[in-house]
Amino acid sequence: MIDVRHHGIAHAPKPTLKLLIRLVLVAGAILCLLLLFRPAEAAVGAPHARPPAGTPGELALQQDLGISGMLERIFQQGTAAFNAGNHESAVHAWRSAAEGGHAEAQFNLGIAYAKGLGALPDMAKAAEWWRRAATQGNTDAQYNLGLIYSQGYGVAKNPVEAVIWWRMAAGGGDPAAQFNLGVMYAEGDGVAQNLKNAVRWWNKSAGQGFEHAIKALQILKDAEAGFAQQ
Numbered sequence: 001m002i003d004v005r006h007h008g009i010a011h012a013p014k015p016t017l018k019l020l021i022r023l024v025l026v027a028g029a030i031l032c033l034l035l036l037f038r039p040a041e042a043a044v045g046a047p048h049a050r051p052p053a054g055t056p057g058e059l060a061l062q063q064d065l066g067i068s069g070m071l072e073r074i075f076q077q078g079t080a081a082f083n084a085g086n087h088e089s090a091v092h093a094w095r096s097a098a099e100g101g102h103a104e105a106q107f108n109l110g111i112a113y114a115k116g117l118g119a120l121p122d123m124a125k126a127a128e129w130w131r132r133a134a135t136q137g138n139t140d141a142q143y144n145l146g147l148i149y150s151q152g153y154g155v156a157k158n159p160v161e162a163v164i165w166w167r168m169a170a171g172g173g174d175p176a177a178q179f180n181l182g183v184m185y186a187e188g189d190g191v192a193q194n195l196k197n198a199v200r201w202w203n204k205s206a207g208q209g210f211e212h213a214i215k216a217l218q219i220l221k222d223a224e225a226g227f228a229q230q
């Protein structure tokens with residue numbers, strides 16, 4: 001509950017968006033600090049346009065598909081091992097797939113290092129594998145990079161770097177990244193303060209049902225209504 005008191009003021013001025021955002025942040029709409037752990041399911045790629053039969057292009061495509069299929073099988077073996085409780089075998093398989101460029105394996109290997117599952121805890125290695133996955137468009141890895149750079153977990157704290165990765169994840173539709181990016185805009189942390197952008201990202205996040213963003217927007221709405229009645 002927000003308690004706003006006015007002493008001897010007959011008519012309170014219309015609240016600015018900056019003041020309303022401050023009320024939201026004071027009320028608890030802060031960075032959502034969660035590490036994501038979703039063992040990825042089998043990746044389903046888009047259909048490939050097949051070159052004419054017998055051409056070098058077709059042979060190269062067949063080779064690429066063969067390598068991709070092999071990496072996917074290794075990744076799935078790792079996921080099955082993890083689900084069976086054999087974390088060391090999972091890490092071994094994920095590392096093999098990750099070194100071959102499998103983005104989901106890179107993400108999961110980062111989680112293994114971050115949480116010490118089948119490997120010694122090492123946030124620096126987690127960040128390295130998340131970065132590899134993130135550059136391939138993995139939004140979970142992008143989110144986690146934003147998280148560790150915003151807080152200095154295993155890396156030097158760097159709000160600017162956090163904003164870069166959260167913006168990528170937010171653009172890819174990640175609701176937690178959208179909310180956190182809104183907080184960074186609201187506070188002017190790692191990016192020039194822009195309260196309208198904060199609300200815009202919270203709206204995008206709330207549109208996907210993200211609870212923190214829904215709460216933030218409701219606090220804004222209630223606070224604005226309270227000022228209007230004074």
